[in-house]
Amino acid sequence: MEEKVTKRVIGLMSGTSCDSIDAGLCEVNPDMSVKLIHGINYSYPEHIRAKLFSAFRGEISIKELCQLNFAVGKCFADAARILIEEFGKPDLISSHGQTVYHYPYDEKLDNISLKSTLQIGESSVIAKETGCTVISNFRENDIASGGQGAPLVCFADEKWFKNSLVQNIGGISNVTVVSDECETFGFDTGCGNLMIDYCVQKFFSKKYDHGGEIAASGNICESWLDCLLQDEYYFIEPPKTTGREYFSNKYTENILKTAPSDPADIIATLTALTAKTIAQAYERFVYPNVHADTVIIGGGGAYNKTMMKFLKSYLPKRLELKTHEDYGISNNFKEVMAFALLGYCTFYGIPNNVPSCTGANKRTILGKITY
Ligand SMILES: Nc1ncnc2c1ncn2[C@@H]1O[C@H](COP(=O)(O)OP(=O)(O)O)[C@@H](O)[C@H]1O
Ligand SMILES: [Mg+2]
Structure with missing residues (x-):
């Protein structure tokens, strides 16, 4: 296996709240520690955010979903580019994407499992717009391994x-x-x-x-x-x-x-x-x-x-109640830092799901790489 070195990774994440695309330039170390260099909360253009909420309500067509995948990819790239302009190109971008549907149930039709998840924000668009290698689509491989595809931050x-x-x-x-x-x-x-x-x-x-x-x-x-x-x-x-x-x-x-x-x-x-x-x-x-x-x-x-x-x-x-800030980790960018780490592991071929958390039947390397 390639010897691991510290890498600069931009983590990109938008959660269920859809409140912002959180983007953070991180330094990920071989000992799995992660340092946030700079993070930003990038707002979706209002029309994209509105479309996403329509998608959550199941009120958009397949055509619109198809378009939204590329449009969200462009927004994620725009968020990354703000960091790139200030700090230069990272070694990798690791993008969670925007979940539009998550179906973690063990339901079957004719013995075909319906368990599934869909994160949009096309990685090819992010890769081409930024010129960086992009790791994305983490949840799918955990589901294919019998898990629920979440939680991954564990x-x-x-x-x-x-x-x-x-x-x-x-x-x-x-x-x-x-x-x-x-x-x-x-x-x-x-x-x-x-x-x-x-x-x-x-x-x-x-x-x-x-x-x-x-x-x-x-x-x-x-x-x-x-x-x-x-x-x-x-x-x-x-x-x-x-x-x-x-x-x-x-x-x-x-x-x-x-x-x-x-x-x-x-x-x-x-x-x-x-x-x-x-x-x-x-x-x-x-x-x-x-x-x-x-x-x-x-x-x-x-x-x-x-x-x-x-x-x-x-x-x-x-019980003592603390926040991430007490440990020097931003509450706001913690998930971004976690996805920077997940992307780093994917890059090096290190299994990065936790089966006891997701229910997967084995440890596996999550994510897809787009060059
Ligand atoms: N200053 C604040 N005061 C109260 N609630 C806040 C504040 N900042 C964020 N939130 C809440 O947190 C949500 C976003 O949390 P976040 O961790 O980004 O969730 P997600 O991962 O679902 O995007 C917002 O929608 C809001 O409800
Ligand atoms: Mg959020």
Whole structure:
């Protein structure tokens, strides 16, 4: 095998929230440590973002999806080019792409599996626009290996952290349990900011609840919260993943039928829901297996002060609540750094899925390389 050296890798990522393309120039080292040199949040042009949300609702044609794949590739390239103009060409670009559909279910038709995932943002466009080698399409090979194609960031968490619950709160929330007592495992705990964003947009015409201020101005409706906590997803044993396909706008509209009348109370309760489902997931699936005393929060939810306050109140007192920033890792660019590492491993042919997290039947090299 080629001897590994430090490489400069631009990680590109847009999550379920679709809030921005996060781009980060990283230095990835042979010991698997990653240093962020500079990161930017690049906004999609509004018409592309609108098209993506139409895609999430299943309201675009195959023709439009075909076009969107190339258009999103161009946006990802534009984000990368901002970093390239300032810092020069990297050795590699590693792109997660934009998930438009994720179907992690073991459903079969005539013995043909329907389990699948689709990340768009054509890697050929990124490669040609930037002149860089691009690693992309990580999730497919895990699914082809019997896994759910997610969560993939666990691979980085395992390298970077010790004896901690590494909790990401993006559109969806997911945890990686890194412990000396067992193999690393991880799963999606449930919704993160997705339903909050939808309702903040609907009732307050804002993109998100900055700092958790709206939630702080309302009251938790305990009876509605109890009702929301009954959703069957929260009771399923890991490995499990979820997404916009499940916690969809339709799902949100449906739960709103029984919501309290004050919109601020709705936001407060949905914020509590994310915090409570995280706490309950630990009680059900983590504490019975491992002793934990540190939770490290990352993702946009880490900036929601009300969510952090609720989470603190729901977690056992002995748990220390930290953020990635406490470890010198940006909350904002952590996933970008993780995908820079995944791309680095793909380049060197190092298996980079974690079967105990995704349910895959073996370790495998994820990703495709475009020259
Ligand atoms: N300053 C902030 N205050 C409150 N919430 C925030 C803040 N910044 C980001 N968020 C929330 O985090 C979301 C984006 O989180 P992110 O980790 O990028 O998720 P994803 O991976 O799904 O894109 C936003 O949609 C918003 O709900
Ligand atoms: Mg995001």
